[in-house]
Amino acid sequence: MALKLPDETLAAIMALHLTVPDAAFTSTDYLSPFSRIEQSSSTLLCVCKRFMRVATPLLYETVILRSTAQAQALAAALKANKDFGRFIKKLRVEGGYGASVEKIMVAAPNITDFAMTLKLWANDNVRGMCKAMHNINPRRVVLISLNDSRDNVSTRNATDTLCACFESWTRLTTVILPANEFSLDYGPAQALVPAMKKCPTLREVGLRGEPHRPHRILNELAAIPSLEVLDVTWSEADMTPQPPLYALAFGIPLPSDQHKLSAEANTKIRYAPERHEPRRPIFPRMLAPSVIPDPLPPLDPSWRPFANASDDVRASLWTNILEHVIRPARGSLLPYQHALMSLLAEDSEFDEDSDMEQSFYGSDSEDSMDYPFLHRRPKRYGPAVSCMLVCKEFASIATKVACQELVLASHPAIISFYDRLNSDPSLAAHVESIRLQSQGMSSASIKPILNALLERLTNLKRVSLGSSLWTSVGLDYSSLEALSVGAAATLTQMDNMFFSGVGNIDALTRFTALKVLEWEGAVALKTVPDDADAELCLPALEKLVLRSSSPSFLRALARCELPVLATLVLHLPTAVHLLLPAEKDALDEFLDAHGSGITKVVQDKDSSSFVLEKCPNVVELVFTDAFTRYSDTRAVELKDPHKSLKRIQLPHLSLRKGLLQWRFFLDSLNDEMLPALRTISIADLNFWPTTQREIAKSVWPPIAERLLECGIKMVDGEGIAWRPRLQSSSTRRR
Known part of the structure; x- marks a missing residue:
């Protein structure tokens, strides 16, 4: 089909893939947009000779130089093909890459857009670029970054050359600057602004980012005689400075910097469009009364929402609405149902200072802490209690919604909820999740009440003993048997299950819907x-x-049928090879019985070789962040090749701790013992080095390239794999 297309149509199609977006070319971000590209666009030219002929002008139209090796390769290509230099219209140089840059700029007489950086190291070679800058005459110049802290020979030479070129470039109309690095008090900006004032053809200056004090910069740039437009990336509303914390908390408006702008600046600035969402205070519930808008008066005091609907329909609608009000509080560190049951007791008033409220851990009130510097205001409650105080209908519905996730953090809380169930047994059917966070649950005083409570939860789907922020709560094994009385057919998840005493495995196997089991404890x-x-x-x-x-x-689980068990998480107190003989034998027995069905293993202690030997069908092996902190990584030593493992997920490797042990682990991987392994994933985002200097200092590119030769890709947390770069004689690793 492509053979029948004319060259013009084919070029228009290829331009969609080869043209570099102008926003990327003019980017002044700290991380270059060209540092994350996995596939080179030049691969399109390898299809056939016609594709190469049509696409070559498009490929050379925009040139991005990010290393010395790239500059040397391009200089060699332009030397061998004189006509290629005429295709170059945009040139972006992100460092000092030696004499090859001069050869490129001399061979490209049609450069209209030139981007360079002033954030240079002392060993960056910018002599060639500085020498050739006088030979070009661009229309637009982009400063990718300004060197605000490094005062070295390379930075001074590049700055002086650029300032001199501002006077000699006769076609220059636009300059783009990084506003967040632009300072009039120090750095290259001190010399750049006077030099731009001497450029008679300069018509537009663009500022990318948000400066600290925009009015000073804008006033200074607006004083350029020939300037017509100051294009900024922030809106007019953003001229208000970032308020301090107290202003954010109370929504106190601050004066705008608009009045600090000169009349000349006001006429030349071109703001970005307004944001769709205005700034909002960080703590909207702490607004001062003076800035809280007055509520609109009701049109009809007797009006009742959904008055014409039936009771069932109205209850269903209000339930959906109140769930959106109450349920966002779920997952917070403090439970939001404090004194829930005492609040709804018949013929009683809620006492905010009652003993029942103090018996619960936390509070649904927003006044759990006293801030003496804040103004005094009436006590306000959180979403659950606030809804209950509206009317009896809301109280009934909000109680059921709040009961869906219960956090019982003390013995009085358990007793209070149990008493409420006695007065309103229908609430038990609404409890879907319960978390126990109090110690001493196995005591003789509370165990009978707790067991009786658990027996009545017939719709329970999740139970948790403690959490990651509290130590696990220990229960007697009789509580598990009580739980199986009511929730055997509905419970799907058990977290941090810590039991003591003596029991029977039959109580655990009653949970026919159980999907996730997290077990801890020493029950016999x-x-x-x-x-x-x-x-x-x-x-x-x-x-x-x-x-x-x-x-x-x-051993008990080894004798159970686990037909769909696929994921095994090992958070053992020690590594497998350090377990006691009885514990090691029991783990062997369990994996001999169920290891063939496990496809994913997560571990925080070293057990890789043991797991791979016992679980022949494991597809994914995951190491948690705790692995690096508490365990020494051992090399993978297998007697026979493991033919199923396809993916290994490593923890965060940005920390230097554990760096050597992970290098040792990765060096032990090969395609002979792990023939199916294709991906090694690293949890870090932006893990790979992006500049020539970072690549030369990092230990990971050589490891990734060795693994790539074995058919194994290393990818970071965003799924971006390392791609080998061109290397020159000076940057090649020895």
């Missing part, structure tokens, strides 16, 4: 149930998290 489980003929099975269990290596628990 009987492997044979009371009914010897009963089938032990967890038919829905997909993920198992082991936080302890209890031999009785592992």
